Amino acid sequence: MYDICVVGSGAGASPIAYELSRAGYNVVVLEKGEYYTEKDFTKDEIAICRRDMYIPNLKDEQHVINDRDHNGKITRYEGEKSGWNFWNGSMVGGSSNLMSGYFHKMKPNDFRLKSEYGEISGANVVDWAISYEDLAPYYDKVEKVIGVSGEKLPYKKLEVNKAAKWFDSTCRELGYTPTQTPRAILSENALGRKACSYSNFCGSYPCATGAKGSARAALLQKCPAKIISNAFVYKLDSTKDKVTKAYYYDKDKKSHAIEAKIFVLAAQAIETSRLLLNSKNKYFKNGLANNNNQVGKNLIFSAGGVGQGRIRFESLDKEQRQELMQAGLFFNRSLKDWYDYEDKEKKYKGGTIDFLFEHSNIISRAVREFYDDGELIWGEKLQKKMLKNITTSRVLSFEVFNDWLPTDYCNVSIDDKIKDKYGVAVGAINLYSHPQDVKVGKYLAKKAKIVLEKMGAKEISVSISELPPPNLVAGGCRFGLNPKASVLDVNCKAHELDNLYVTDASFMPTGGSVPYTWTIYANSFRVADTILKTLKG
């Protein structure tokens, strides 16, 4: 019997494995994906971005998405047919291998959304069960252990493109405050890992130097936890107050059972709820830890969207052109001037705007040139456009992050028709976006657009929509003090079970206006401390 069995191996899972195995406990990690390491990683656009090699083949494993509009009409999308899915990185280390590593802490107000901004009609907003101060020491720990680089951070800032200075001066002229975006990427050799190689292919790609602070590179490869890859956990069994076994299928669909004293679930929000809902038994007829029917509820994403503008050579001198086109260097700039704002005398929680260069994927960039004034073009017309746009301009993009308000209509359930290749019922993602999500996103995007315009960017476009980003998912097992309205207690232990913890983003009742990863890591380190104290008695 193991001391601790961890299901999943990403940012929520790995701090537990790291801390407890290094403290001498017998830890096993069950990960459904492959175990790749740095030597396996390349920048192969066709494999990684065109054929999606790091997510399951949708023929084998899919999601069903039930999209609800504001009139209550629900449209069903089956993943295999539609291609729509919420997979993010089935591999040891999970999606943290593929993140861009834009690291932002949540702010104190994010922990008190209801108290600070009041009730919002149609939204299930609550305060967190902990405060910023509770998490602050663990944010600091992440800086050091995962490795966060930037201004006033343990690792010096990464090299940036000169165009970032143009951005800074533009923002200052506008009265905005440009900030340097912290990155979970090592700028120097440290922590037994190599520095960033400035490959120009970071987000969506695993890191071949180990500079990116993936859960695998930063934690799992630095600890003695046993890792079993290609292990798909399909059921947890329990008594009325304890989880007893985790059952998993190996690559050959052979079933195995793992016994442990403590189980930690962190399979990313959607799959975590799915596993609990699929783990019914006589004590938990609605699924494990779900006698209060809260599992899967209040699923959230990061609301917002994206925009971009093209900086053309025509507006630059020779030196500036060279600077703009210098590949590999980061942009690393954010605006947080509207993290709170007032509009028509009403106080709103706003968000973060990250600025970055368009992704370097050359096939995608070429495909984006296929249309001119809404018409498909080909031949010399296409060649001329492609050549001009790709070689004499660069696209500066922005990403808006604001709260996706939790509602009754956005949740995870189990689809009653479709099963995966193992014969297990797939997760159904029931989507609904609160009208305020888009309203706030549009407000922020307008500010970002002003910056692009002032920088002289052309062909500016903005897309703020109700479509959620598949890589920024949280909720489904919110933590809280009230066992009737939450799945987990303040320490992310299931209210109903003595030895089950959930440490991915499922615990988050609200998501803050930032990407989640820093917070997921920090909270998992916090829970690891709690488990350690419990084990030590």
Place this chain on the structure above:
Amino acid sequence: MNLLTRRIFLKNSFLSSVIFLTCSGELFGAITPTQTLSTLHKDLFPSSSFIPDVSFINADIYLSKIFTHSRIKDEDKEFIHNGVRWLNEESVDRYKKVYTKLSSQKRQDLLNIIAKTRWGEAWLHNVMMYMMEAMLGDPIYGGNVGELGWKWLNHKAGEPRPTKAYV
């Protein structure tokens, strides 16, 4: 065609299998997707003053490799195959010739006609998308010979490069 046969067909031979065309109920002729696509590729992305020689794209080789991939859906392969049939049916219908036998100008006219249809626009987009994969993917996949696609667009490939194709 039963499911298994269809899968084997799509995996092994859909680019080279013969498509029979009829006109007014009579057998008009036979073509293969490879013949049509080969001509079409040159029509969609020709050698020109912007790019003097496009033979490096090697789209035929790339397609024969990539279309065996399990991650390209059967429906997508079928759509490429059906599009070849529909293009040629349109060609026979309008000009009484298969696409590859038309003059260059007539082929462009036909492409402009089908690009205004829903299927035609989607189909041409897909064909061009695979061409871009051939032209700008790593040469290990059989296209982008001599990295000339990357050189044309001043693109610096990311390191490390793949040492084997993911097919």
